[in-house]
Amino acid sequence: MGGLVLIDRVLQGLGWLALGAFVLALLGFGAALPGYAAVRHPVALLGAQGVPHALGFNLLGLVLPGVLAMALAVALLRRLPAAGWRLRIGGQLLLLSGLGLAAMGLLPLDAEDLDGPASRLHASAWLLWLVAGGAGLLLSGLGLRAQVSPALGWRALACAGVMLAAALWPWPMPALAQRVAFVAWLAWLALAGWALPRLDVARG
Numbered sequence: 001m002g003g004l005v006l007i008d009r010v011l012q013g014l015g016w017l018a019l020g021a022f023v024l025a026l027l028g029f030g031a032a033l034p035g036y037a038a039v040r041h042p043v044a045l046l047g048a049q050g051v052p053h054a055l056g057f058n059l060l061g062l063v064l065p066g067v068l069a070m071a072l073a074v075a076l077l078r079r080l081p082a083a084g085w086r087l088r089i090g091g092q093l094l095l096l097s098g099l100g101l102a103a104m105g106l107l108p109l110d111a112e113d114l115d116g117p118a119s120r121l122h123a124s125a126w127l128l129w130l131v132a133g134g135a136g137l138l139l140s141g142l143g144l145r146a147q148v149s150p151a152l153g154w155r156a157l158a159c160a161g162v163m164l165a166a167a168l169w170p171w172p173m174p175a176l177a178q179r180v181a182f183v184a185w186l187a188w189l190a191l192a193g194w195a196l197p198r199l200d201v202a203r204g
Helices: 002-032 043-047 054-079 085-106 117-147 150-168 174-194
Strands: none
Touching (some): 043 054, 043 085, 043 174, 054 085, 085 117, 085 174, 117 174
């Protein structure tokens, strides 16, 4: 019984660990790169080919949070064998979104050739993260609101709204908006992980 409680605690912390890894990597590697400014430069520049410490950022800031997101998605899906379709598909989309984030770190941007094959692969991974993440948050929010916790469902929908608005709307400072989108998605991971015990009772 104690072992199961420990596993639950570890799973509950996956989302917070993913959020912390991304934020610390962004701040740390950004500060270490001369001339890098969060208000002007995209997140992916820190991991672009030829940039100092790019491998470290890609592993800690993108691959690690992506893998943690996939692990959390698997845990969520295991808790929801009898849940409604919205929660099940939302969990599957979270898995794909985590895969997209990890792929962004494994397929780094080529800052010298934004139309080249490497940059196109990176853009495809970003699109997978965005589409799967946004749709997954929306479906999870609707399912949670109806089956588990209205408050938790509304938080998921709020994170989805912030993520999609920040990523898709033409804001004056797109680099900052991109960071808001990432943090909104990661914030949902933290909330979802913390709510794992309540999801045991979800039924559809």
